[in-house]
Amino acid sequence: MQSPAYYEYLGRPKMISGKRALEQIPAELEGYGASRPLVMVEGATPGVGAAITKAMYDSNLVIGALFDGHVAGSTSGIVRELAGLHAARKCDSIVVAGGGPLVDAAKCVNIELTQKKAAIQFSGENKIPKELGPFVLVPVALVSGYEASRYAFIDGKMCGSDFLSPDMVIIDSRASSKAAPAQTLSSGLIALAHAIEAILSPQANPIMGSYAYAAIRLLSENLPAAVRKPKDGKKSVAVANGCAIAATAFSNAPAGVVHCLAEALSDATGVDPGVYMGILVRSLVRKRMEDKAGLGDELCLALSGPAVYSVSEAKRRPEAALQSLNSVFGELGNAVPADLAATGTPEGQLGPAAKNAVKASSAKLSEKECMDLLERAWGGK
Amino acid sequence: MFLPDYYEFCARVKTVAGHRALDRIPELLSSLGSSRPMIVTDRGVVGAGLIKLVNAAMKGSKAKIGALYDETPPDSEYTVVNSVAKLYRAKKCDSILAVGGGSVMDTAKGVNILASLGGSNIQDYEGAGAVRRKLKPLIAIPTTSGTGSEVTLVAVIADHKRKVKIPFTSYFLLPDIALLDSRMTKTLPPFLTAPTAMDALTHACEAYYCLAKNPLSDATAIAAIRLISANLLKVIKKPGDLQGRLDLANGAILAGMAFSNSMVGIVHNLGHATGGVCGVPHGVCMSLFLPYGLEYNLHKRAGEIGELLFPLAGPEVYAATPVKQRPEKTIEYIRGMNQDLHDATGGRHARFLKEIVDRDGRQLVPVEKLPEIARTAQGDGTKVYNPEDVSYDDALMVLEHAYEGKPLDRKRIKKG
Amino acid sequence: MNHDSYPEIKPGKKTLKRIYIAVMLLIVGRAIQAACRTDSTVKKEFQNFKDGFAFSLGVHPFGPWMIVGRDEKGRAKYLGWKPEGKKISLKMNIKNVEAAMLVFTFMESTSVAFARNRFVVDGDLIDALAIVRVLDLVEVYLLPKLIAGLAVKRYPKWSELSPVKKHLGRIVIYTRALLGF
Known part of the structure; x- marks a missing residue:
């Protein structure tokens, strides 16, 4: 750090x-x-x-x-x-x-x-x-x-x-605990995406990292169970904590590519933005692993938690982090489609969404990186 | 991630941190609607040339320094607070820049109460709930990376006549901005850097096992420990390492966020008392008592203490140590840090009570003072937040071990 | 917008819970007085207070409360439940009735309740800590071990509190607390 x-x-x-x-x-x-x-x-x-x-x-x-x-x-x-x-x-x-x-x-x-x-x-x-x-x-x-x-x-x-x-x-x-399961899912996915993007943002810093870490751990450990058992008070409290903490991190980081694209797509199709963020953020993590930028230690630690992170060889930590993220989505099951295609979004919407995302973002997003991410997410890559 | 049945967390201070963060002062003042700040500081800070840096940063700004108070004593005190508030009003200031360590911060917070709410005696604001509205802007600029008082909601102000230290607490006492600039701590000599950074490390470690721990205090504590553990020795060996200095400053503010919300226990309990009775600097007590605090609470907090090994020693050591041995390894690691600092400062960093000496080489904590320290500790609030009960006998037992520098005799820890 | 659809609400009272807390406070208050005559530790704590010391423990903002003071001989004296007209040097208020229920049903120990900011303390902290020690001891006397173990951090070992002392003390304190002398 x-x-x-x-x-x-x-x-x-x-x-x-x-x-x-x-x-x-x-x-x-x-x-x-x-x-x-x-x-x-x-x-x-x-x-x-x-x-x-x-x-x-x-x-x-x-x-x-x-x-x-x-x-x-x-x-x-x-x-x-x-x-x-x-x-x-x-x-x-x-x-x-x-x-x-x-x-x-x-x-x-x-x-x-x-x-x-x-x-x-x-x-x-x-x-x-x-x-x-x-x-x-x-x-x-x-x-x-x-x-x-x-x-x-x-x-x-x-x-x-x-x-x-x-x-x-x-x-x-x-x-x-009064939230409907679909609302809990959506709020949790948005928060997870916000927290992950906060750690990856150029504005990342140790305090933001701590907030994002707490949010990612709380959500990874509690979101699937909270969606399965909506009346479970403890789980709903844990998810609400994760969401509120992520929102504070989000207040300090410019809206990232996942956030902007998900909102643009949701505006066009009416599909829940949380579902889009869930799909897109996984693609973003995969994409960063291939990039030179990499995932960075902080995100690996937040996604894996200290136990898994420490037993992984330094080189293999990004893979372990992705696996941890995948297992959260595995537990969520069918509630989150595997790729954009499965959400019923018309492929023709991707181009306009990329353009709108660039327009809406305060960070300097390029249309190319937006399209790149959308195309990956379309195929669930 | 541990989520307790109930918790509260508040760290409502804007952090502005960097190698040239001071340069932002004019803009920050204007965002707070202020144009005539008063500087509250002490002689040491002025002597180190740090106020010059602040003045340089103010050049070309619309805001002008309205007054400078540079005689803050090492223990912030009522009469000082009252007279500084008078000066603030006479010079028509509209905000405060507090530049210094814990005592400067406490004084500035006290002054801000009077300056904002009126009155001429800070004692009129004693008691719970006396401060209930937004105060005038306060920017805290720490010059040590330790106390974390730039993010705490308490001002401890002494009354020497009554021989008491009264804590004033309110969320409105939180500074608006904590400004960390690596240049402010660059000249702090190694023998002072060591205890102040260990003070911060202790905040974070105690925050991780004390009664009010929560997800945000845990996350900030872990980040703090990682930053401090990785940089402390580096900075001691190379004091001009600005990146290391900034990392330590960030570690200290994170530790401040953690402990002011999770509270602290026996280490602070004994530390406050030792400071009060024998005049030992706070940071010195912290690093010295930390391994004892961990040992004392081990039977109730083995899991948490074991987890501390991860931020302290890094993932490799953590993974290589079997779960059962992690708590002991954590304690060993902290003792090792104290030893390394002792060596790196030519023996000036004290490892146990017997070793603490003043400038003239006189022993500061004579063995016959231990009972008085133990008694004083019984009247210190931090005792409540320690996981295990700390009676007078317990406190004395720990003090006797810390005096000689022996590890705690575990058989003598009462486990109820 | 029809404002009448969105009424002003003056919150009601939780009478049963307040009665329960009032009874508990009465017992604890009288038990402190009794314990001060039976237990040497409690006695010592009270002798250390300043002359004329009195403290209240209760629920913000409408009570119930109990007030215990130090008499001129340095003993604890239960002074009833009305703070009005009394000179109280230390006020310990639990922030609301529900938080008080957690404390008086022993779901939260005094220390945990402190750590969770459930208490507002107005007065000298050193005195407040002495009172916390007294309350812990009184709970050990009043409650079966199983419950007292939840309420205090460390249940005293036999060596610290002999069984004779504890059980005899317990009987004496109970009798005095109930009869009020």
């Missing part, structure tokens, strides 16, 4: 995970001088709102409003309405339990309330000038991979700011 000549890293959210974690919310908010949160839960996931309400018993806190509607997409309209609800009830903080657009909307509500302007005006990088109100994320399934990160979406536009990372991520099986 060697330190890069220069790096920056910020792991902003405080992680609180495990037994009776939800009950910590009042004391944590009190630390910020807050006691009237707007609580937002996904109406379609029953039980989470009740669990949070119950966890607030015997505290100084009053739930200013419990929003349990359905948010199909984070739009200026819904954000304005939610901000109105927040203001009418004189709330002073936000607790959001769920994933996807609901969390995007919650973050944008926080922007609007603190900055007193429409959230859409803050789209882009680092446009938010100051700290937002206290924000708690309770993961159900982090299906977009952005929830615990420094990003939020409104009207399809992205806002990136350190202030958009949640202040706290509170992981409790009473919320995380």
Whole structure:
């Protein structure tokens, strides 16, 4: 392990995970001088709102409003309405339990309330000038991979700011075990891809490496079992931990080739981006093994774990790492197709997806490397 | 990866690290909305020419240094905090650059409480939950790779009159930015580099076996140990090795993240007490007690202690050592490190208590002080987080072994 | 958006759990007082406190609590469950009722609960550590070994706590705790 000549890293959210974690919310908010949160839960996931309400018993806190509607997409309209609800009830903080657009909307509500302007005006990088109100994320399934990160979406536009990372991520099986198996799978695959790409990114550094290591180990060891047994509280908590930790690493690394291609493909076909990321990240690992760049010790160690890594000869560590990754996918079985062809994606979509990925990426991706990876993944190579 | 039933982890500090990281100060200050920082530091740092580096980095910046306080004592103290806060206000500063070791960081955090929340006496903010909102910007620039206080949420401030050290804790005491620049530690002499780096290594090792360990404290601890173990002796032998210096600085900050979340146990417990009673520098106590702490907790944490061999000695040694022998090998390895550092510093790195001397060669820890150290240790909070209970008798037993430099007599460890 | 669909909720109370914790606190509080008269270690700890020392142990923010103080002779005295109007030098609050349940059903030992940040301690840390030692000892007296073994890090060996002392002490402490003298 060697330190890069220069790096920056910020792991902003405080992680609180495990037994009776939800009950910590009042004391944590009190630390910020807050006691009237707007609580937002996904109406379609029953039980989470009740669990949070119950966890607030015997505290100084009053739930200013419990929003349990359905948010199909984070739009200026819904954000304005939610901000109105927040203001009418004189709330002073936000607790959001769920994933996807609901969390995007919650973050944008926080922007609007603190900055007193429409959230859409803050789209882009680092446009938010100051700290937002206290924000708690309770993961159900982090299906977009952005929830615990420094990003939020409104009207399809992205806002990136350190202030958009949640202040706290509170992981409790009473919320995380409510995720549907397909959601758990998707969130886990996105997180796994994000963590692997973080280690491989030019921005990699020892702190990011540690976060990515923790995420990859947690996901490799727990994702298959969590998908098989969705009601298993412990496994769901472990996966949620892996996802939230990966999101923090992702906040510090530019979106990589796997991420950009998967999103471009998913936009075109509607197939789950997690499935694409799962297929593409395996191809990326194989491709790196053939490249001069190689996999690097850090990724080998993270994928294999110390036990397997240390017994492999130095030369053979990349192979051992790939085997470890393959066995995770082996355990996941048919849930993740072996190649892009098997996802039903029309081959004609590959070219446009490569072009769109290049356009969307902040890192300098070339169309050639995108096409190369897509073609490999098409044949499951 | 070990996932406990419950854990909390917070390392909300932006790390900015590199060979020329200081050059980023103007930009960082402006991103924090600050234009008149106060520098809090000590004489040693000024004497080493490190403030000159900071000043040079500020050239051409819109921000101007509003005030410089360079008389921070080795133990941060109430009256100092109060008077520095007064200076901060008089000079209309709007942020703090803390340049130094643990005491400078503690002082700066204390000053920031008064500067941000008002009042003239830091004692008014004693007690849980007294600091509940965002403070003024604080950039921590460590000049040793050891304490990790650039990422901890505590400020320990002494009251010499009452003879107590009061910890002020709040997430708002975390600095906004920890800035690591290899130039800041380049001139630290080997006999000081050794104990400070071993301090960091101890943070990481203890974090790995103490009660609040969790996936992120484990991952940061392993990375810290790998960086420190691979670079320490290299840097001792070649102090100008900037890459090695940067690796050590990164190791120290990772170790800080690990231990401030997983907490620390008997090594710190005895170390704090030895420091308090006999005035021994913290880092010296850490490296010396570490093998004893591992031995003491061995019956409860053999697995974890065995796993430490991987980051310490590397994959080859780890693989070649049978699982059952790994814990012992870890302890042996740390003793070996202390011996190597002892040799490399011409005997200045102490391996056991008897060996610790002050500048005039006087023994700092006389044997008759051991009972007082053991008693003091009973009042130190880190005792709670150690896996095995540490009573007065236990503490004294360990101290007696550490005094002579003998491995612990395992039969004397009470196992309940 | 119809705001009425999204109500304000004033959280209720977990009465049963609070009653359970209140009873446990009462027993522990009285047991400390009793143990201070029976066990020399507990006695010594209390003699070391400053004159007028009192501490509360309970649940944030609405209780229940128990308050134990040091009387002028240096003995522990159970001072009831109301902190109001008392000069309390050390406050040890568990952050919420559920965390308190974990502690008082012995699913989490005092040390583990500390390590997990379940406690908020307001006051001198040295005193707090002495109280943790007292609580550990009282638990050894009050509970069967199987359960006390979960609550403390190291169950005392016979050599440290003779069976006569433990069982006799246990009977005396139980009687005094229940009868309240």
